[in-house]
Amino acid sequence: MNMTDRFVTTINCMDGRTQKPVIDFMKSEYGADFVDMITEAGPNKILAEYTNKLTVDSIKKRVAISIEKHNSKVIAIVGHYDCGGNPANEDTQIKQILQAVRNVEAWNRDVEVIGLWVDENWKVNRVACQYSFRYSPVSINQLAQIKKLKLSRLY
Numbered sequence: 106m107n108m109t110d111r112f113v114t115t116i117n118c119m120d121g122r123t124q125k126p127v128i129d130f131m132k133s134e135y136g137a138d139f140v141d142m143i144t145e146a147g148p149n150k151i152l153a154e155y156t157n158k159l160t161v162d163s164i165k166k167r168v169a170i171s172i173e174k175h176n177s178k179v180i181a182i183v184g185h186y187d188c189g190g191n192p193a194n195e196d197t198q199i200k201q202i203l204q205a206v207r208n209v210e211a212w213n214r215d216v217e218v219i220g221l222w223v224d225e226n227w228k229v230n231r232v233a234c235q236y237s238f239r240y241s242p243v244s245i246n247q248l249a250q251i252k253k254l255k256l257s258r259l260y
């Protein structure tokens with residue numbers, strides 16, 4: 106692994122329609138070179154309900170690899186329109202994303218945990234959450250710097 110490679114972590118749906126939009130969003134918003142993708146069917150529901158221990162533990166193990174081996178500083182939890190694994194409506198799904206963010210924050214990793222909603226146009230929207238700023242090692246200024254560096258590398 107190249108030490109300058111920047112990885113981020115996403116807990117996304119297995120739905121093929123959500124992969125590219127989320128990868129593109131994480132690359133542009135977080136200056137990621139690589140997006141580690143942990144996929145389940147309706148992960149926001151799984152992580153909000155927190156009853157399927159086997160799957161929760163499996164997600165947790167994969168998140169640990171992404172953080173420890175790839176030095177990821179951000180975990181994004183994704184919900185999306187027309188989800189086969191989580192047929193709940195948008196309002197319910199947003200609530201589940203927020204609950205999932207809180208549950209993943211409780212793993213006490215020193216990383217930022219964010220929620221993303223992929224809408225009916227397959228556009229990625231950040232889900233606002235008062236708790237999601239508890240850990241913010243990736244500050245806005247830092248991000249601006251990273252983006253600037255990346256831009257300057259192109260010229």
Ligand SMILES: [Zn+2]
Nearest residue numbers: 118120188189
């Ligand atoms: Zn889905």
